[in-house]
Amino acid sequence: MARAWLAPTLLFGPALAWSIAAAAGLAWTATDTAAWADLERHGDPVAGSASCRGCHPQQWQSWHDSWHRTMTQRPETGRVVAAERALVGPVGPVGPVGPAAGSGRQRQAGVLAPFAGEQLDYGGFRATMDRGDDGTPRVVVQRLDDAGDQVVGSPVLDVAVALTVGSHRYQQYVAQLGRAGGDDSELWRLPVAWHRAEQRWIHMNGAFVEPEGEVGSLPDYERHLSRWNDNCVFCHNTEPVPGRSDDWPGFRTRVGELGIACEACHGPASVHLERHLGNPLRRLLASADPGTDGSIANPSTLTPARESEVCGRCHGQRIAKDIAAVMRDGDGFIAGDELASVSRPIFADSTIAGAEGLEHGRPFAARFWPDGTPRLSAYEYQGLLLSPCWDPAGDDGLGCGHCHDMHGATPDGQPRAGRTGEGACVSCHSPDTLGGAQRSGGHGGHGQHVGAVDCLDCHMPRITYGLLEGMVTHRISSPDPAALLGRADQPDACTQCHVDRSRAWAAESMAALNLRSSPVDPSAAQAEERVASRVVLDLIGGDPIQRNLAAHALARPGATGSLEARMAWIAEGLEDEYPSVRWFAWRGLRSLVEQLDVEQVEQQDRRAALLDELQQFDYLGPIDARVEIITRVRALLGPGPLADHPELHEQLAADRWALAIWIGE
Template sequence: MGWGAFALAIVVAILFGLAYGKSSFAKQAKRQTLQALTPAQVKSDGYTSSASCRACHPSQYASWHKSYHRTMTQLAGPHSVMGRFDGTEVVSGGLLYSVYQTNDQYWAKMPDPEIIMKTIETGRRINDHNYQIRTNGVLSILDLRTVPRVNKRVVMTTGSHHYQTYWVEGSVKDPQTKRNETKYGNLLQTLPLVYLPKEQQWIPRENAFMMAPESKRMISQWNHHCIKCHSTAGNPGLTGNNTFDTRAAELGISCEACHGPSTDHARHYRSPLARYTQHFSKSSTTNIIPKTGSRWFGDPAKLDHKRSSQICGQCHGVYIYNDPKLGESFARNGPTYRPGDDIHSIRYYIQHPGPAPTPVRQEELEKNPGFFRERWWDDGTILAGGREFTAMRVSACYNKGELSCLDCHSMHQSDPVDQLKPHMRSNQACIKCHAEPEYTTSIDQHTFHKPGSTGSNCLNCHMPHTTYALLGAIRNHQIQSPSAQRSIRHGVPNACNLCHLDQTLDWTQQHLATRYGHTPLPLSAEQKNTSAALLWLLKGHAAQRAITAWHAGWQPARDTSGTDWLAPHLARLLDDPYGVVRHIANNSLGKQPGFDRFEFDFLATAPERMRLAKRAIAQWNELPSTASDTTGKSILISSDRQLMETAIQALLKNRDNRPFTIKE
């Protein structure tokens, strides 16, 4: 190479380096700006962040890094944002929102969220748009549609699997200097939209949750609610003048959320001598770090089943603080609980009184019926998802046995979906304890189903999908035996009829009485003659409709009950008043024969939804009839494959239209 070429190469390299350096600096500057708009991630109170764990625990770090716990809360950027910020406009509750992108920044044009927040929290709701407010002692009516629209930067995300929600920056106090000071500190407001990755669709936030159509607007702030479970050691930082100086050890659910603060642990084991001493010691864990004396908790699996489950229960449970002062302390200073502590020393975990309540529990139910109705079925079975610890801790497996969350779940070496250990979707989850022949080699004598079938899967009978969460049904962690009595008395869908969708409650009750000695209860004519699934689907309340509609798309139920009769009944739910019910019903409808290309938008107007519901029924009628068609009085289809419209309309007319909200 000649000197000229060499010199040119040097110049090009320098220019490339300058360009790269400038680009990296710009990205770093943007990231620093974003961090200034979001809760500070600080190393305090013994917390040091997951980055300190990686060097010594690369495998565990890698498996955690793939989990949805890690990505529960992230700074908004190309690496985290799933939504299409492409100028899409969405109307949520009559208010217009638009989302767009500028380079690698994400923005929303929206009604001023702080005006909306203050109006909804302090005003009196007249209707969905109008609120009576008091300004300087004068009463007036504010129409939310007149609230000025402002441009807000999207700074943080929540979720990365089923759906994703977003948080926007607070209002700048001084628009001239653009200083990061707001009326409420670093309070983050919700962008009241949700993005569905599978459908690639933006939807109003109120249509992503089970909530009564007449409910007040779903407006929330990250700092005082979501922070409790969607960050590690999150401190709302509420100040005396009602502003927030929110911070966390780490956004998302990181290593220290389960293993405890690890500053001293990490510092101690930076020494090779300390690591080798630990490796060759007889003890598998070191709880007291030499010299410093600092408490290090370590491995949840080393705790007893109750104490280890409490670590999950810090988020997956329904609780209040034992003392209101503890709640105030959390709001101002952050959590006092550390993994490994006895969580019951600071929290009271609320349980539904159930069918045999104590006087104290019964009083709680009578004073707070709405609170319980939003989280439990009427018999005390858990209804709301995310409350698995609450459910499990009333089970015999937990109270009389030693079942813990860690028996089935792991943050490491597991599928990020459900975080289940290998083989924990099968009977292996149960026969570790229940090893008798009737549950293993002779299981058909217990289940009366073929070995290896879905009817001989312990989980399908004892942990049915009767909990609502994330636009669908998930397994109930209360671990109960199937019961027709709970269905008859309290309307709780039972495992038998959620698989045998074509059978009646009478059929189920007879089988449970004959095979397991259950005591039969009196039944109505409908319960004797009409499929239980159709009673829940057409006549039931919103939760019953949602759970049953989901099972109409569940493959084991489809294999058991047939698939050629469900479509016209699911079609009735395409015009349901609850968006989540319409969404679930449409998903299940798409799995029925002849409906894989049926197009339906669950956010369509009421007249359009009604038109498409009728179109779906007509489409089913147009399908060719065969000798093997499923018909019968119980499924409201006559022998000549005609819908029993009079009976169907009678069920719809008597539908349970009580307002229904589920606090998942």
């Protein structure tokens, strides 16, 4: 009988013993409160994203594939930079770099632009992007002669690229140079950038919302040659410290890691590594219940308010509580902190010391629509705070993580699976309570816009400008065009899609569909809306952001109105004095022309001719060259908007000069 038990005991005994020991170890580890207690991590060193990979390979890979990782890079590698608190300056990792492996002319992984001798003429200057003998990307800017053909004199800028900033829509370049009394510890963003989608160089004056400068004016050309150490460093790096103090000259800037890396959202991980690296049982328990470990922050286990503040630190322009302290040592914020303890978000009525005399004491008002809704990107957090879904108490309500997943499968926008379009809403709202317009025969399922309209089009319309794009607002609201009747200072959701309709029509349609809205007073409608749509009026007479968004709306898929009419209307923007408006008009017109029916023989030649003209059109080019192309384009498209009402067109165009705005960041 004893022999019958011998074989099973020898076979399974060790495994059973190990199982009992492991269970005992897990039980002991789980009840060891000191092993899970919250640890003070403020001021701890950053461990670096590379240290996260071994235990969190999937999360590391999703981060590595994101635009966050490439927010700031060194040009010689494009890889994850070592995460020690290295000084970013003349004695740190930023400086002249050697050639990429294999060849001094080989294109580096972190640099999107070719840097192969390309030239960009703009504003009376020529920028040449090439490489030094060692392969380092360089930018040289020289003045052009009066004819605009030849460079004259010594270079006004001749620098090596030390850092790249951004890589999603366009990539900017940063160089190390002393300027304005500074020293070589200063890094400055250069005035040219590489646009990823269009594969071309642009001048930064053409990316922001401001009119052209004076040709030949160096201050105008260098308007966006801005210092990186106390500007870009904050939202494009992990644990940034500008290092500016009266106690020493210049900057002693350092970052925990270049780009937005793991510890930007989870906080310093040094003590987390010390706690877990030598204890596999503790790692196993921590992965099973990530909210119990006090050595690291997991935003997904925080309340919606605390979680959203992790995002709002960068995606919500703010004013530091103690500016001098932040300039010296950084803000010290880590995930789980209350953001208000170190800074306050900027709103339309925010003020800052020293700016009392600017814009009637409201220096930030131009960044918001009259109702307080942000109209620029990098204010997404403010949009959330203004939404009815936000819970000020912070324990419930909507948070960034409801719609976004930093470790999801889609880098663009980082949407959570199933939360795009109406999926973002039905996760909280029962479908039975939604779709009033659909039930009334309008949007969604039964009307003319089948498949073209979802919740976001109405409740988060594209009334935000940023990075040469029209973006959805993050202030959730219900459309109410009747409340804006008689006003021309803010777009509404309805006419951003119904680009051939007036605001009065939109207000009356809301009432006809029995949708909630303000009382409709037809007499309040502007007289000019009887002869042109709201978007066309915005394109001609709105302020620069309205004109950007109007051109964007005219070219959007699903916009109403005939293709021919929209092409004739949008071409108006090619003549605008703001480069950003010309960009939207040029890109939008090109996309509309590409939709022309090539099966019609007469359209084939017209389409080819238009595309050829648009290929030659440079929104940053000399005005004489632009006018010649616009004249030929207009001949192919026919009369522009308000051609039958020239006096109204002239009046709207003249009035918009009073609406000029300058927004650089």
